[in-house]
Amino acid sequence: MALKTEPFVLNLGPVHPSTHGVFRMRATLDGEVVVDIEPVFGYLHRGVEKLTEQRTYTGIIPLTDRLDYIASMSNNLAYVLAVEKLAGIKVPERAEYIRVIMAELQRVAALLIAVGSFLNDCGAYFTPFLYMFRERERIVDLFEMVSGQRLTYNYMRIGGVSQDIPAEFMPALRKFLDMMPRFLDEYDQLLMQNEILLARAKGVGILTREQAINCSASGPVLRASGVKWDIRKADPYSVYDRFEFDIPTGTVGDCYDRYRQRVAEMRQSLRIIKQAMEQMPPGPVKAEVPHLLHPPVGEAYGRIEAPKGELGFYLVSDNSIAPYRCHIRPPSLINLTALRDMIRGWKVADAIIIFGSIDITVGEIDR
Amino acid sequence: MAIIDFVINNQIHLQAVPPDWPGGFWWHWLFFTVVIIGFVLTLVMGVIYIERRGMGRMQSRLGPNRTGPFGLLQPVADAVKVLLKENIVPVAADKVVHWLAPVIAFAPALMIFAVIPFQNGALLADLNIGILYVVAISSVTTIGVFMAGWGSSNKYSLLGAMRNVAAVVSYEIPLVLAIVGVVLIAGSLSLNQIVLAQNIPFILLQPLGFLLFFAAGCAEINRSPFDLMEADSEIVAGFHTEYSGMKFAMFYLVEYAEAVAIAAIITTLFLAGWKGPLLPPWLWFIIKVLVVFFAMVWTRTTLPRIRIDQLMAFAWKFLFPLALINLVITAIQVLAWPTALPWITIIINLAIMAILVLIWSKFFFKLGWGRIEV
Numbered sequence: 014m015a016l017k018t019e020p021f022v023l024n025l026g027p028v029h030p031s032t033h034g035v036f037r038m039r040a041t042l043d044g045e046v047v048v049d050i051e052p053v054f055g056y057l058h059r060g061v062e063k064l065t066e067q068r069t070y071t072g073i074i075p076l077t078d079r080l081d082y083i084a085s086m087s088n089n090l091a092y093v094l095a096v097e098k099l100a101g102i103k104v105p106e107r108a109e110y111i112r113v114i115m116a117e118l119q120r121v122a123a124l125l126i127a128v129g130s131f132l133n134d135c136g137a138y139f140t141p142f143l144y145m146f147r148e149r150e151r152i153v154d155l156f157e158m159v160s161g162q163r164l165t166y167n168y169m170r171i172g173g174v175s176q177d178i179p180a181e182f183m184p185a186l187r188k189f190l191d192m193m194p195r196f197l198d199e200y201d202q203l204l205m206q207n208e209i210l211l212a213r214a215k216g217v218g219i220l221t222r223e224q225a226i227n228c229s230a231s232g233p234v235l236r237a238s239g240v241k242w243d244i245r246k247a248d249p250y251s252v253y254d255r256f257e258f259d260i261p262t263g264t265v266g267d268c269y270d271r272y273r274q275r276v277a278e279m280r281q282s283l284r285i286i287k288q289a290m291e292q293m294p295p296g297p298v299k300a301e302v303p304h305l306l307h308p309p310v311g312e313a314y315g316r317i318e319a320p321k322g323e324l325g326f327y328l329v330s331d332n333s334i335a336p337y338r339c340h341i342r343p344p345s346l347i348n349l350t351a352l353r354d355m356i357r358g359w360k361v362a363d364a365i366i367i368f369g370s371i372d373i374t375v376g377e378i379d380r
Numbered sequence: 381m382a383i384i385d386f387v388i389n390n391q392i393h394l395q396a397v398p399p400d401w402p403g404g405f406w407w408h409w410l411f412f413t414v415v416i417i418g419f420v421l422t423l424v425m426g427v428i429y430i431e432r433r434g435m436g437r438m439q440s441r442l443g444p445n446r447t448g449p450f451g452l453l454q455p456v457a458d459a460v461k462v463l464l465k466e467n468i469v470p471v472a473a474d475k476v477v478h479w480l481a482p483v484i485a486f487a488p489a490l491m492i493f494a495v496i497p498f499q500n501g502a503l504l505a506d507l508n509i510g511i512l513y514v515v516a517i518s519s520v521t522t523i524g525v526f527m528a529g530w531g532s533s534n535k536y537s538l539l540g541a542m543r544n545v546a547a548v549v550s551y552e553i554p555l556v557l558a559i560v561g562v563v564l565i566a567g568s569l570s571l572n573q574i575v576l577a578q579n580i581p582f583i584l585l586q587p588l589g590f591l592l593f594f595a596a597g598c599a600e601i602n603r604s605p606f607d608l609m610e611a612d613s614e615i616v617a618g619f620h621t622e623y624s625g626m627k628f629a630m631f632y633l634v635e636y637a638e639a640v641a642i643a644a645i646i647t648t649l650f651l652a653g654w655k656g657p658l659l660p661p662w663l664w665f666i667i668k669v670l671v672v673f674f675a676m677v678w679t680r681t682t683l684p685r686i687r688i689d690q691l692m693a694f695a696w697k698f699l700f701p702l703a704l705i706n707l708v709i710t711a712i713q714v715l716a717w718p719t720a721l722p723w724i725t726i727i728i729n730l731a732i733m734a735i736l737v738l739i740w741s742k743f744f745f746k747l748g749w750g751r752i753e754v
Contacts, residue, residue, distance in 0.1 A: 023535050031613040045539070045688055134613045136685025138604055143439040209605055209684045212751040361539070362687045365614050 020048050023361075027056045031134045031365050034375030038368070045360045050353050057379040065339040070096050070306045071171060073339070077326075078165035080341065081377040083126050086119035086156070087319040089169035094250055095315025095326035096171050100308035102300055108173035109252045110293040114186070115159070115168065116251075116317070117282040117289070121193070122152040123320035124233075124275045124282075127372035131272055132204060134369035135213050141204060148196050151189050158182050171306060173299030186290065193283055197276060205273070214269035218355045218367030221266060228350040232322025234371055237274040238266030244318040256288045268370040275372075305334045321345055321372055341380055345373035412504035416493045423669070424636045425455040430670065431636075431677050438681040462632075465625040470533060473622065477531030482623070482630035485524025488517045489637035496644050497572045499654050499661040510571040511563065514645060515556055518600065521634060522548045525609070525619050528631070532622035540618025543688055544602065544609035550695035551599040557703035558593040561586050561710040562649045575653035583650040584726045588706045588733040590650045592699055594675075597646065599691065601638040604680035608688055643672035693749040702740055 026037035035056035041049040061080065065073045077088040090112055097104060104112075129145035153163050159178050160168040168175055204210050220230070225238040235242055243260045245253040261277035263270030308330040316325035322344025329338040348371050356364045429444075429452060436443020444451035469478055495510040497503040507513050522545055529541020563569055565585060566577040583590045599606035610618035620631040647653055647668040656664035686694065709732060713725065745751065 021535065023539075030616060132684065136605070136607070136611060136613060137683065138435075138680055140439050140681045143441060147440050203682075204684070207684065209686055212690055212749065213684060213687060215751060360687060360689070362608075362611070362614050362685070 018043075025364075027053075031130075031369060033130065033369070033373055036373065036375050036378070038364070040356075040361070040364065042361065045362075047356055047359055047361060047364045050356050050364065052349060052352055054375065054378050057375045059380070061380045062339055062341060066335055066337070069334050070100075070308070070336065071304075073336070074169065074171075075165065075167045078167055079376060080343065080380060081123075081319065081321065081324070081345070081374045082164060083374055084119050084123040084320045085164065085166045086115045086168060087123070087317060087324060089166065090116050090251075091315055091317045091319065091324045092326045093169045093171050093315075094317060095313050095328050096306070096308070098315050099311065099313035099328050099330055100171070100302075100306055102172045102302060104173055104300055105297045106252075106294050107177075107296040108298045108300075110289050111159075111174050111178060111298060112169065113251055113253065113256075113289045114286055114293075115156070115166075115174075117286045118152050118155060118186075120282045120320045121279050122149045124279050125149045125152075127233075127320070128200070128272060128275050131268075131366065131369045131372070132210075134366045135210060137204065137210075141200065144196075144200065144203070148193065151192075155182065155185055155189065158185065170299055170302075172302040173297070175299075177298045183290070186286070190283060190287055190290075194280070197279060200276065205276075211269065213362075213366060214272060214370075215267060216265070217268045217359065217363050218370060219265060219267045220351055220355055224351055224354060225266065228347070230322065230348045230351060232319070232344050232348065233271060233274045233278060234322065234348045234351075236260065236278075237263035237270040239264055244316060244323055248316070250315075250317055252289075253285075255292065256285050258284050268366055271370040271372075307332055307334060316342070319344055321374070321377075322348055341377075343377040343380065345371075345375075346378045349373060349378065409504070412494075415498075416490065416504060419498070420490055420493055420637055420640065421633075423640050423666070424633060425459075427636055427640055427670070427673050428455045428458075430674065431680075434674060434677045435681050438678070459629065462629040463626060465628075467625040467627065468622075470622050472533040474531040474533065477527045478622075479627075481524050481528035481531055482627045482634070483524070484527060485521045485634045486630045486637075488520040488524075489634050489641060491517050492641040493644070495571050496641075496648055497575055497653060498665050500572070500576070503572060506570055506572050509569045511559055511569050511574070511649075514571075515552070515559070518638070518641070519548060519552060521638065524634075528623065529619040532619070534622045536615040536617070536621045537619050539615050540609040540611075540621075543691075544619065546688070547599055547602070547606065547608065547691055547695075550692055551596045551699070554592050554695060554699035554703040555596040555600060557700070557707050558586075558589045558596065559649065561589040561706055564707075564710050564714050571648050571653075575648055575655065578652040578655065580722050580726075581650060581652040585722070585729060586650065586706075586710065587730055588702065588736060589710070590646075591733070591737070592703050592706065593646060593650070596695070596699055597642040598676060598679065599695070601635070601642050603639060603676050605683040605685050606691060607680075607685060608691060611685055613685075639673060639676060640669060643669045643676070646672045690749055690751075693747070697747045697749060698740065698744050702736060705736060 020041050020043045023040045023042050024037065025040055026032035027035040037053040037056065039051040039053055040047050061076050064076060074089055074092060077092045078085040080088050125145040125148055129142040132141040133139060156166055157163050159182060160166040160175065220234065220238050222238050222240060225235050225240060231242070239262050241260050241262050246260060258281045261274060261281065263274050310330055310332050312327070312329045314325055314327045316323055323342065324344055325342035327340040327342070328336045331337040352368065352371065355367050359367065432454065433443040433451065444454035447453040447457045469475060492514055494504040495507050495513055525544050526541045529537040562574065562582050565582060566574040568574060568577065602609050610620070620628060623631060647665060651668045654661035654665040
């Protein structure tokens with residue numbers, strides 16, 4: 014007797030342990046196999062882009078903290094770069110170096126969470142996740158020293174940073190840099206060659222080079238597919254052209270490559286921080302900028318290599334104290350466009366890790 | 381513990397009479413039922429504490445440490461909390477099935493302990509088919525789990541329950557085949573006789589059998605890395621997603637009672653049960669159970685989870701053939717050298733285990749276990 018079977022729809026999220034916030038996937042399942050998937054978002058929409066139109070240019074910085082809330086420093090930097098481009102402000106040398114150090118520390122912190130939660134999605138019950146949080150804690154301590162905050166730093170200012178780094182910052186940073194490579198080796202030992210992880214992540218959720226370029230993916234997701242594209246090299250901002258670092262790339266573009274890619278990028282970030290520490294000159298940390306900025310009429314696009322990919326702020330000024338329009342290019346959202354192609358045909362468990370390997374923050378997707 | 385010793389001594393005396401002898405039987409039955417329920421529930425609280433503290437230490441955090449000294453009362457606090465919770469039944473649920481499922485899952489987990497000797501002769505029923513009874517009873521829990529998955533009318537629950545049934549059907553076979561090796565050496569199906577036969581722990585004579593049993597046992601009770609049926613990052617909480625209050629507590633208890641049961645069976649079959657020097661036998665038994673359980677906690681905190689097709693492949697392409705080979709080798713050994721020196725057999729068997737596992741794991745990749753080479 015032939016049984017009548019039919020696919021059924023499973024709502025993964027918005028409240029689900031591994032949707033990284035309030036993301037929702039409407040999955041059509043044939044048994045365990047995912048036949049189709051439809052991402053649904055908008056559960057965290059706060060209208061940030063509209064809010065910017067009623068705030069002063071400086072007042073927008075705290076809003077950017079709340080976009081990708083696990084990489085606030087990077088958001089700050091991308092926004093102030095756009096405003097400085099718009100208003101033509103020259104940033105003091107020392108401030109540029111501080112910004113680079115902060116952005117790279119933030120990259121390490123955000124990638125730690127990305128890797129940790131990816132391994133958590135694989136089912137390694139919170140152990141790698143909490144180990145990575147242990148190191149993130151040290152970075153957050155450093156940020157607390159300079160900004161007084163532990164999540165939404167609000168540290169960058171138009172024309173510099175809010176205040177100079179305190180005296181105890183540099184010794185603490187040096188100590189962190191000495192320890193961190195050892196911890197990275199520890200993570201590699203823990204799971205990098207684990208047979209179960211290889212079986213779960215290798216060859217799963219392949220994003221080919223062409224697909225990655227076509228959907229304009231960026232960041233680790235793009236580089237894991239073998240494209241050597243990093244805005245720090247391709248279109249250097251701040252003082253990134255003065256540092257020596259490599260762009261690690263993957264070969265296949267599967268979940269395992271994306272995981273390895275992130276660990277490799279952390280090592281490069283540590284290299285940059287080390288060089289920036291040595292080269293850092295003394296001097297002021299903030300340019301003379303009027304309290305109420307009236308940038309000339311025009312438009313500007315500031316972009317940086319955020320931990321998740323290309324983060325851009327597009328600003329239009331009408332010479333008033335608030336931008337006429339502010340558009341944000343969130344890397345998470347653009348990277349998600351390939352999700353359906355990557356997941357279709359895999360099992361439920363794979364769908365979860367593929368989604369985890371893209372590494373999104375819902376605050377940034379919904380804005 | 382004088383009272384336990386007293387009763388157990390009496391017990392040995394009572395064993396001399398047939399179990400259907402009126403006074404002896406009822407006294408025996410009542411005493412051991414109370415002991416088993418008390419023992420299992422206390423031990424379950426103990427292992428929950430060990431799991432949470434142990435996992436905490438392994439994950440570089442403290443674990444529960446606020447309730448009582450060293451957080452020892454945490455399981456009690458959890459139990460009280462869960463008792464006071466509201467009992468929620470989904471509107472679309474099959475009420476009777478939903479209500480019955482935790483009961484059906486819970487009873488077998490306790491019943492397994494009826495044939496496990498805590499001390500020489502200290503067991504509820506010294507069945508001459510003891511281990512067969514264990515295998516039969518432990519599968520009944522699956523029915524309860526599937527009822528929970530079906531009765532909740534929740535898709536996550538159904539997925540979890542289906543995974544569980546598939547896993548149990550596959551893993552029973554290597555599990556039983558691993559047991560048969562032990563039975564061949566011991567020459568008895570009674571768990572008490574198996575312990576008495578272990579002059580050296582069978583883990584040394586049956587190292588491969590032990591590995592197979594441990595892996596299959598972990599899969600049977602859904603401990604990590606085989607915890608697919610309640611994979612929290614995929615299907616929320618699996619079959620017990622829709623359970624709350626005391627019914628959830630029952631499933632929670634089942635999970636740990638089963639873990640204790642598998643640890644107790646491993647102790648009995650492979651680690652010489654209650655045998656040990658100096659300390660009293662029942663203490664040895666508990667120590668060994670806790671050590672085995674700790675090994676399970678360790679794997680849980682270390683390893684990622686495998687996928688459903690890999691779970692099946694692991695059972696049918698790795699554990700099953702190895703269990704068959706192990707059975708044949710054991711049978712030949714028992715027939716050919718019934719009086720062989722133990723240490724020669726130990727060395728031979730360890731070498732066989734190492735070679736077999738190495739060769740078969742190479743072969744296993746060829747057979748394909750869901751790993752994609754790119």
